[in-house]
Amino acid sequence: MNLINTLIAGVSIGAIYSLIAFALILVWRSTRVVNFAQAGQAAFSTYVGLSVEKAVGNYWLALIAAIIAGVLVGAFVEVVIVRFIVKRATSAATATVAPVIAMLGLLGIFQGLMGLIWGGDYQPYPTAFSRDGISIAGNQIPFSRFDLFVLLTVVVAMSFAAVIFQRTSLGLSMRAAAFAPEVTRLAGIRVSRIRTLGWAFAGGAGGLAGVLVAPTTFIAPNSFDLLLVFGFTAAVIGGLDSLIGGVLGGLALGIGLSVVTGYLGGSYTFMTAFVLLIIILLVRPQGILGARGARRA
Amino acid sequence: AKAADAPGVTKDTITLGMTSAQSGAASPGYNKVGPAMRAYFDYINEKGGVYGRKIVLKLEDDKYVPTNAVNKVNKLILRDKVFALVGNLGTATHTAALKKTPIIKQQVPDLFVNTGYSGFASPKKYPTTFMYLPSYIMEAKVMSKYIKDKFPGKKIGILYQDDDFGKDGLAGFKAAGLTFVAGGTQKYASLSQATVGLTAQMTELKSSGAEVIIIFGVTSATAVALRTAAALGYGTTWGPQFIMGSVGADPTTLLTLAGATTAEARAATLRSLTGALSLSFLPAATDTEDEYVKKFIEINTAYNKGVVWDNNVLVGMNQAMLVVQALRAAGQNPTRASLIAALKSKGGTFASAGYSKLDSANNVGYTGYWVGRYNSTGVIAPVDGGKPVVYTADSSTSNGDVAVSTFTRPAMPADGVPTNS
Amino acid sequence: MTLRVRGLTIDHGAIRAISNATFNIPQGSITAVIGANGAGKSTLLRTISGLKRATSGNILWEELELHRLQTEQIVRAGIVHVPEGRSVVTELTVAENLALGGIWRSRNNKSDVLAAIAEVYELFPRLGERKKQRADTLSGGERQMLAIGRGLISRPQLLLLDEPSLGLAPLVVEQIFQTLAELQKSTGMTILLVEQNAMSALRIASQGIVLDQGQVVIADDARAIMNDTALRYAYLGY
Amino acid sequence: MLAVRSSHKPSATKRIILAIAVGALLFVASNLIDEYRIFQGAQVAAYLVGIISIVLLTGYSGQITLGQGAFMAVGAYSASLVVQEFGLPIWASFFVAVIAAALFGAIIGISAGRLSGPYLAGATLAFAVGIPALANAIPILGGEQGLSFDIGYAPGKYADTVSPYKWLFWICALCAIIAIVIAVNLTSSGIGRQWRAVRAHETAAALSGINPARSKVLAFTVSSGFAGLAGVSFSATVGLVAPSSFTLALSFLLLTGSILGGISHISGALGGALIIVIIPTIFESWTEEASLGVATYLPGIIVSALLLLSIALAPEGPSELLHKIRHRHRH
Amino acid sequence: MSTLLSVAQVNVTFGGLRALKDVYLDLHENEIVGLIGPNGAGKTTLLNAISGLVKPDSGSFALYGKEENWPKPHQLVGHGISRTLQGVGLFADLTVLENVMIGAHKFASAGLGRALLGRTAKDEAALRDRAMLALERVYAGGLANRRADTLAYPETKRVSIARALISEPKILLLDEPAGGLGKEDIEWLGQLIKNLRRDCSVILVEHHMDVVMAVCERLYVLDFGEVISSGGAEKVRQDPAVIAAYLGTAVSGS
Numbered sequence A: 001m002n003l004i005n006t007l008i009a010g011v012s013i014g015a016i017y018s019l020i021a022f023a024l025i026l027v028w029r030s031t032r033v034v035n036f037a038q039a040g041q042a043a044f045s046t047y048v049g050l051s052v053e054k055a056v057g058n059y060w061l062a063l064i065a066a067i068i069a070g071v072l073v074g075a076f077v078e079v080v081i082v083r084f085i086v087k088r089a090t091s092a093a094t095a096t097v098a099p100v101i102a103m104l105g106l107l108g109i110f111q112g113l114m115g116l117i118w119g120g121d122y123q124p125y126p127t128a129f130s131r132d133g134i135s136i137a138g139n140q141i142p143f144s145r146f147d148l149f150v151l152l153t154v155v156v157a158m159s160f161a162a163v164i165f166q167r168t169s170l171g172l173s174m175r176a177a178a179f180a181p182e183v184t185r186l187a188g189i190r191v192s193r194i195r196t197l198g199w200a201f202a203g204g205a206g207g208l209a210g211v212l213v214a215p216t217t218f219i220a221p222n223s224f225d226l227l228l229v230f231g232f233t234a235a236v237i238g239g240l241d242s243l244i245g246g247v248l249g250g251l252a253l254g255i256g257l258s259v260v261t262g263y264l265g266g267s268y269t270f271m272t273a274f275v276l277l278i279i280i281l282l283v284r285p286q287g288i289l290g291a292r293g294a295r296r297a
Numbered sequence B: 001a002k003a004a005d006a007p008g009v010t011k012d013t014i015t016l017g018m019t020s021a022q023s024g025a026a027s028p029g030y031n032k033v034g035p036a037m038r039a040y041f042d043y044i045n046e047k048g049g050v051y052g053r054k055i056v057l058k059l060e061d062d063k064y065v066p067t068n069a070v071n072k073v074n075k076l077i078l079r080d081k082v083f084a085l086v087g088n089l090g091t092a093t094h095t096a097a098l099k100k101t102p103i104i105k106q107q108v109p110d111l112f113v114n115t116g117y118s119g120f121a122s123p124k125k126y127p128t129t130f131m132y133l134p135s136y137i138m139e140a141k142v143m144s145k146y147i148k149d150k151f152p153g154k155k156i157g158i159l160y161q162d163d164d165f166g167k168d169g170l171a172g173f174k175a176a177g178l179t180f181v182a183g184g185t186q187k188y189a190s191l192s193q194a195t196v197g198l199t200a201q202m203t204e205l206k207s208s209g210a211e212v213i214i215i216f217g218v219t220s221a222t223a224v225a226l227r228t229a230a231a232l233g234y235g236t237t238w239g240p241q242f243i244m245g246s247v248g249a250d251p252t253t254l255l256t257l258a259g260a261t262t263a264e265a266r267a268a269t270l271r272s273l274t275g276a277l278s279l280s281f282l283p284a285a286t287d288t289e290d291e292y293v294k295k296f297i298e299i300n301t302a303y304n305k306g307v308v309w310d311n312n313v314l315v316g317m318n319q320a321m322l323v324v325q326a327l328r329a330a331g332q333n334p335t336r337a338s339l340i341a342a343l344k345s346k347g348g349t350f351a352s353a354g355y356s357k358l359d360s361a362n363n364v365g366y367t368g369y370w371v372g373r374y375n376s377t378g379v380i381a382p383v384d385g386g387k388p389v390v391y392t393a394d395s396s397t398s399n400g401d402v403a404v405s406t407f408t409r410p411a412m413p414a415d416g417v418p419t420n421s
Numbered sequence C: 001m002t003l004r005v006r007g008l009t010i011d012h013g014a015i016r017a018i019s020n021a022t023f024n025i026p027q028g029s030i031t032a033v034i035g036a037n038g039a040g041k042s043t044l045l046r047t048i049s050g051l052k053r054a055t056s057g058n059i060l061w062e063e064l065e066l067h068r069l070q071t072e073q074i075v076r077a078g079i080v081h082v083p084e085g086r087s088v089v090t091e092l093t094v095a096e097n098l099a100l101g102g103i104w105r106s107r108n109n110k111s112d113v114l115a116a117i118a119e120v121y122e123l124f125p126r127l128g129e130r131k132k133q134r135a136d137t138l139s140g141g142e143r144q145m146l147a148i149g150r151g152l153i154s155r156p157q158l159l160l161l162d163e164p165s166l167g168l169a170p171l172v173v174e175q176i177f178q179t180l181a182e183l184q185k186s187t188g189m190t191i192l193l194v195e196q197n198a199m200s201a202l203r204i205a206s207q208g209i210v211l212d213q214g215q216v217v218i219a220d221d222a223r224a225i226m227n228d229t230a231l232r233y234a235y236l237g238y
Numbered sequence D: 001m002l003a004v005r006s007s008h009k010p011s012a013t014k015r016i017i018l019a020i021a022v023g024a025l026l027f028v029a030s031n032l033i034d035e036y037r038i039f040q041g042a043q044v045a046a047y048l049v050g051i052i053s054i055v056l057l058t059g060y061s062g063q064i065t066l067g068q069g070a071f072m073a074v075g076a077y078s079a080s081l082v083v084q085e086f087g088l089p090i091w092a093s094f095f096v097a098v099i100a101a102a103l104f105g106a107i108i109g110i111s112a113g114r115l116s117g118p119y120l121a122g123a124t125l126a127f128a129v130g131i132p133a134l135a136n137a138i139p140i141l142g143g144e145q146g147l148s149f150d151i152g153y154a155p156g157k158y159a160d161t162v163s164p165y166k167w168l169f170w171i172c173a174l175c176a177i178i179a180i181v182i183a184v185n186l187t188s189s190g191i192g193r194q195w196r197a198v199r200a201h202e203t204a205a206a207l208s209g210i211n212p213a214r215s216k217v218l219a220f221t222v223s224s225g226f227a228g229l230a231g232v233s234f235s236a237t238v239g240l241v242a243p244s245s246f247t248l249a250l251s252f253l254l255l256t257g258s259i260l261g262g263i264s265h266i267s268g269a270l271g272g273a274l275i276i277v278i279i280p281t282i283f284e285s286w287t288e289e290a291s292l293g294v295a296t297y298l299p300g301i302i303v304s305a306l307l308l309l310s311i312a313l314a315p316e317g318p319s320e321l322l323h324k325i326r327h328r329h330r331h
Numbered sequence E: 001m002s003t004l005l006s007v008a009q010v011n012v013t014f015g016g017l018r019a020l021k022d023v024y025l026d027l028h029e030n031e032i033v034g035l036i037g038p039n040g041a042g043k044t045t046l047l048n049a050i051s052g053l054v055k056p057d058s059g060s061f062a063l064y065g066k067e068e069n070w071p072k073p074h075q076l077v078g079h080g081i082s083r084t085l086q087g088v089g090l091f092a093d094l095t096v097l098e099n100v101m102i103g104a105h106k107f108a109s110a111g112l113g114r115a116l117l118g119r120t121a122k123d124e125a126a127l128r129d130r131a132m133l134a135l136e137r138v139y140a141g142g143l144a145n146r147r148a149d150t151l152a153y154p155e156t157k158r159v160s161i162a163r164a165l166i167s168e169p170k171i172l173l174l175d176e177p178a179g180g181l182g183k184e185d186i187e188w189l190g191q192l193i194k195n196l197r198r199d200c201s202v203i204l205v206e207h208h209m210d211v212v213m214a215v216c217e218r219l220y221v222l223d224f225g226e227v228i229s230s231g232g233a234e235k236v237r238q239d240p241a242v243i244a245a246y247l248g249t250a251v252s253g254s
């Protein structure tokens, strides 16, 4: 019974990691950038949601506001900053590193701005559903209606995005634009618009993720940082190119951490994430569901 | 007043320095302490300052990172040339600062360090460092005695922060001979509570069958633990007695973190907070009958605009009042040496809100705790009703006895302005 | 629809790749652009398709000022460029690469796009066998076929081909040139063909432009160039 | 076009003479400036070594690292342990730190060598969070409180005349100078060239007879050794080895410094280290008078903005920017 | 005339696709062998198998008359084999000289220890001299200090050949060296390959039949992963199967 409870507890926190992983993978697939600023973007959108919630008192309105804010912030970031940086990428040493570090810089700006606007205090975020564990046959399990809501949202959002990526020409354009902007432009596709769209899309997903995560973690300018590390770990475990992989990676990580924390103690939490990641990457360097590398010559 | 030859003291100012976690993950609640001190100083400055000198507080944010603390304390001492440090917060941060800054070498007074880590109260090692909080070991001993008296034979569990703060407490429980039920010793890594939650730990505690559960962590961890407990059926299918350490028990912060915006979240936290026990060394911030609390609330309203009154503000104001008395005691022309000497000899007589004696003679802070219980609105009151009973113990790991303190608190100086010398 | 290039000058930083070029590409012609390595052939095509900005001069497609437009707009005006170097999206499959070429048209011409894709598979049966294969696992020649195929899907009015024969088997080269000539006849499309292999290109071309170090040295009838031995020797090396 | 490395590089002997001259200059300077500046100088020196370790790994060998702080932690902890447990002298602990971190790097490198791009980034990120947290799980590492690491005072009769800060600065500066000389030696040798070749085209490098896996592991090992040295230097300035000294923020800060200084050349490391120490100081003193919120958040915003700007304008570092400006003047 | 390299019964599959079926090839001393065939026939795949970039499912590999394991890519140079890539594969942000010096890796004697201490000057100077000689051999001495990504296309080809030659290989594998080159460069290249015969043997993959016919003594023709014809160059060119599958009328008829 106890092990089962621990596993269930893992699923509920794993769903949160999945959400973050989902948002990261979305940007990665549509722009080939690992967006470390996602933590900042998501927190920013969540603050907007919180402000709306405080003003209007409607959870759903706030959720929509956060998603819209995420979309706008995502688009803004792409148009004003990312475009500028990706264009500069050369064959040199910095080609792979620069975008990653640029995103860290962006994160710093976001966190500073949030601090200036909303202050550094930890703030709570409300939930739409009860966070009390569901009772099954008189037994209360560590999985609430809210957890269920989060899990369902992840699955729905992921399926939605997967369909868009895999089945629509918009998705095809996004993938092509991410890999080979020049060829894609030559195919008549408005690459800059598609990229902006990709960022907007991912920004919206980040806003959604933020609102769903915030009740568990509180919200502060940097409260999502560690979560981003876990979300990224989940994404890498699953294979950065696969949305389903990201969700599986998130759940696997959540369950792994829960079991280790429950049985070995909280000091091993961070170590576990690292060890789990390394083991999986040693067996499959491209993650569980990632694509294999291409031929070399 | 005339200019003195001490660093940081001019004809009309005394400059003090403080480092604290103003931002970052450890900041919730504690980031109100520094501004509260500053507010009280502003109040005193308005009333003429200390012998005509205005107090300037340089507050630096170390984000709870030792490296930053060293950096900032160095800056305060070497560049800003502050007269003394006051209220530096954090165990690891201040340990580093003591090691790598000229606090000791330049004999910089290091007043009212804001942690309960017992290691700082060591006149030999740290001659200029004085503590503020009672030690965590003492707290654990008091808590143990209370549990043994009131819950004999019950199974006991604990959730603690896995660092020196938690371990100092654990040492105290061990010294007091408290034993925990199998599976009932759970810990969490500092700062991980929000990211990975405490569900695993609370689930284990629940299934260990512990009937009394000690929570010895920071405020944000207590908040997560209580909320998780509610989710696991606390108050409906499960009903252990919670007892919380003073550091993580400010109800205002707990309820804010629980989500003041929705009634349901607030209710869930209140449900698990109701009936819980906690230890304190100051009066409850909600005890508006208390003369100190009453005056401090006034000052907070006037000089600390927009800041919600709570235990952290009380801690800061009280600390600032002690600082003012120490400066006064150091004389018309204070020097660093005179400040330290004055604190050693007169610290125990200073007026303050603390229910126990301030043992500055031995570089120790307050020396006692009282036990309180939260009611259904989150207000804490002494367990047995009436006046708080203050228990005191020593801070050694040998089994020192817990005794009821006989200390009587000095009255609040008129208008909240100390006039001691 | 005539492509008119007027006083076109293009620089790569300090290097002048094309200087003051002026010529016309009449509708329905196949024009071969020839010249040694580094003569500026690719630069010229990249500028027409908007991948590169000219330093000065005009490129006109009837009244459309191409030198002011974005690549995407130029493609939508019916001008399609298949650049040198097997440009495909290597992370996509063969089928996806081809589909990509039709996206901008497929809202109105879904069936025509499908037909165009079928034609490409017919022209390059190899690609038909490899539909689900990722482009980065294709052989060099297969990739080149895919790049050309992607261009044809757009059913251009003006097709800019940069060294299409590169890395292709002789039989396929022969076949492609033949197909280009046929396509031109059947659809009236205009083709601008850059080739190292000057003779094969001139053979199907109606006119030729010879570039030498960025200068247009000859713009003449293809036959005339082929038959002028002195000229051939001076610029084509034989 | 980027500046091409000249084929006439100073010989190793010249490098050492230059290093001694710089050392002498620093020695003189340290007697002229105030204590706080000297302390900052020591910090710069420690960061400098950390940045070099990133430049070697990422700039030369092309392996991205978000977790250099973890290798610093390994170096610092092992140094502190051998002093506390085995009573080794402080100077010896510096060598221990380098060797321990390098060994550790070799082990990590073997697995990391199989990864690339974001997967490597992810692994090193998890590493950066996981390793310092290990201190809480292993009692001998002293938990959150950490271990003490005290380089003490200058020896003998100098203990009274040389301030601890000067002593600290001299030690850190000496480490930095040695690190620079070795790093320059390495990068101007065939090994540095091989790293860059593997980074640029792994298959082509392999076909030239270089074992890419081994080359990457070697880079990891060497870089970690430098990080270990950075770790002890850094701990010497704090006097303490604790998990909270080796946060993700530290790893990111060093990465920021390496980009701001120019990640593709060792020479950038000094600039990078100076920037990350000095810029926040400047802006903090500017904003000091303003409200606390501004003072807390503005420096971060400014450093981040600077970082973005530099990546947008000159991802190769300031030298590229200078080159571009000069180039523009000529035309 | 001894056999330097001999592969037989080579099979390679990618997923369900059989890219090579029982392919064989022998390379003798001082000989230039052409490997031709339609696009996707498996030519590059065969070179990849020989150079360790692709692991064959089965097949034998013999070097200098001795049966060996299929090599790893980085062991090739040690076996006296060099190869160029179908793309150009230069190290973009290294100078030309450095690019070529990398090829001379096997002559470097300084290890990590000496590199750390900075005692590599002599070694470096020797490598540099060697690299300059190799560059001059392909008439690219003047490019030595240029960054590789600033070169014109034909120049990159020369540099990549210099990089392959500097290790003094006994066997040289060339994958489409003439692709994208103009007339003059192609002629020069043909001449160079012919001259190489004195020092080493070459397997040449190329679609430029002019070059192939000018330099190769023997040919192997692959189609759908199988050797459909092999032998003397003239004979193979007249083979109807080869004409049908690969050459077409334009070449065979001229």
Ligand SMILES: Nc1ncnc2c1ncn2[C@@H]1O[C@H](COP(=O)(O)OP(=O)(O)OP(=O)(O)O)[C@@H](O)[C@H]1O
Residues within 6 Å of the ligand: C012, C013, C015, C016, C017, C035, C036, C037, C038, C039, C040, C041, C042, C043, C044, C084, E151, E152, E153, E154, E180
């Ligand atoms: N991106 C670039 N940066 C700098 N110079 C360039 C660039 N692209 C081309 N050049 C230079 O411009 C000139 C013309 O190059 P271009 O590629 O147009 O020639 P080409 O005729 O297509 O040659 P090839 O037959 O080799 O393809 C050459 O001198 C070349 O070196």
Ligand SMILES: Nc1ncnc2c1ncn2[C@@H]1O[C@H](COP(=O)(O)OP(=O)(O)OP(=O)(O)O)[C@@H](O)[C@H]1O
Residues within 6 Å of the ligand: A294, A295, C130, C133, C137, C138, C139, C140, C141, C142, C167, E014, E015, E017, E019, E037, E038, E039, E040, E041, E042, E043, E044, E045, E046
């Ligand atoms: N990794 C792979 N996965 C699937 N198929 C592959 C892979 N690598 C090669 N192929 C297929 O194997 C076949 C042989 O490819 P190879 O590159 O050897 O051809 P080639 O003879 O060199 O052709 P070209 O003359 O066009 O360069 C091709 O059809 C190619 O699509």
Ligand SMILES: [Mg+2]
Residues within 6 Å of the ligand: C041, C042, C043, C084, C162
């Ligand atoms: Mg070209």
Ligand SMILES: [Mg+2]
Residues within 6 Å of the ligand: C139, C140, C141, E043, E044, E045, E086
């Ligand atoms: Mg091939």
